[in-house]
Amino acid sequence: QISNLINRGVDAIIINPNNQTALNPVIQEAVDAGIVVIAVDQEVSAPGAINVVIDQTEWARMSARWLADQLGGAGNVVVVNGISGHPANEARYEGVKEVFAEHPDIQIVNEVNANWDQTTAQQRMADILAGNPDIDGIWSQDGMAEGVLRAVMASNLQEWPIMVGEARAGYIQLADEVMQERGDFPVYGVVNPPGVGASGMKVAIELLRGNELVDGSLTGPFNNSLYVPIPGEVNQENFTERLSEVEGRPASYVLDGIITNEELAEFFTEDVQTVGMVQ
Structure with a gap:
């Protein structure tokens, strides 16, 4: 599927991999083609990809x-x-x-x-x-x-x-x-946020705009990860509030969080402009 996207000439690819290395060859193909590659939720070791994940x-x-x-x-x-x-x-x-x-x-x-x-x-x-x-x-x-x-x-x-x-x-x-x-x-x-995918999208948009990452912002085991904030917790103090958030929701529903524009801006050298994106 990634090869098909490369052939179609897309500008960015966001993946949620289940292995740190298995996709490295095709990721490198995409990077060599000038495509922004973002891995979310799971870190990959491919040097051309950027991981947008929680720690x-x-x-x-x-x-x-x-x-x-x-x-x-x-x-x-x-x-x-x-x-x-x-x-x-x-x-x-x-x-x-x-x-x-x-x-x-x-x-x-x-x-x-x-x-x-x-x-x-x-x-x-x-x-x-x-x-x-x-x-x-x-x-x-x-x-x-x-x-x-x-x-x-x-x-x-x-x-x-x-x-x-x-x-x-x-x-x-x-x-x-x-x-x-x-x-x-x-x-x-x-909270282990499914919204990390949307956070990855926001990072991809900034990179496509030409906005550059701040020196030192990429860290992690492969020096290619942006760690987004863990968006919260369920505890004794906020339990009533959290319970109201899941009222009527299916058992599989997960509390979520997406990186804010203020948090996003900390990664980049210029102001961010994620028009139309969730704040």
């Missing part, structure tokens, strides 16, 4: 810090990851391990992959709880926290572990049900 490692650190604080720096923790070997998955898990390494009394007693699937996460968590109910905390990536919560709800545990949540409608709505039934229920989830 996945910091995204995971945020919830790991919360969990460590909730546990008082000690406890047995289960980690529910996504797809083993996927770059985003590995970057997130590295962030979690970094945080827990600062707390020697936090032990990861089990780590499973649930492939960013709620049903799989529920099954894997149910299996773990059946064999090891003495768990103090659960850290899970987004796309799985609702499944983890459902497994805990069905486990009949006398005392629930503290769980990292997610900024998705299904989890938020289910957490509200739990609060109504149990009273106090700690919640925390970090």
